[in-house]
Amino acid sequence: MTEQMTLKFPVPPPRGYSRRVYQRRDWDDGPVIDTREYTNPGYQDWLNLMGIACEAIEEPGLILETGTGPGHLTRALLNVAAVKKSRVVTVDIDSLKWHEINLQDNPNLEVVTGDSVEWINAHEGDFAFVLLDSDHRKDHVLAELRALKGRVKRVAIHDLNMTPHAVHIREALKEFNHDWLELRGEYGLALVDMTTEVVTEGGYIDG
Ligand SMILES: C[S@@+](CC[C@H](N)C(=O)[O-])C[C@H]1O[C@@H](n2cnc3c(N)ncnc32)[C@H](O)[C@@H]1O
16 A cells, blocks of 8 residues: 655645655555655755755845746745745746746746846845756856855855756865865765855754
């Protein structure tokens, strides 16, 4: 017998991100002999992002996501925005993505088509929190970080762990002279302290 449990959020996770709890029985009326949990790695990042952002945001403000893509993490940020009385702006160089994310009706969301670095440089004002998930090549990540310097305290970067992008992002952080405070989850969601330039060892919290 298989039982499924799905956690409820104001903005639900993307399809396929649900947390499933399996209870296996060897025969119909027999006792439960094995219980195991399986969590989609994408869903781990989705949950971790909400936790990291909620802890990091001190006051209501603007949450920025670079790299909207299919909007998976935008959904997590919108839940944070609801809790923190904030708004989300998400920037992607590819305008087609907007039609796929199906969040047009959310009043806390603004979707922008354009290059993230150009948008950050053109935007006036600070950010409550930023998620970097656009072009993960070193030069682009470095340019995003430099454009954000002094305008936000905490930045999360996606894909810093078990992905081909990780090495490039790590190089960008090294050149930027910052390291992550913590790194969670299988694909890797790193929290970067933008207020200090001291390079530390970088903690690791298993997601
Ligand atoms: C890894 S995907 C984003 C995934 C998304 N955050 C999610 O959770 O579903 C990377 C996205 O970055 C966008 N991108 C690439 N270069 C960019 C740039 N220079 N500025 C803004 N977005 C960019 C791509 O079009 C792509 O949609």
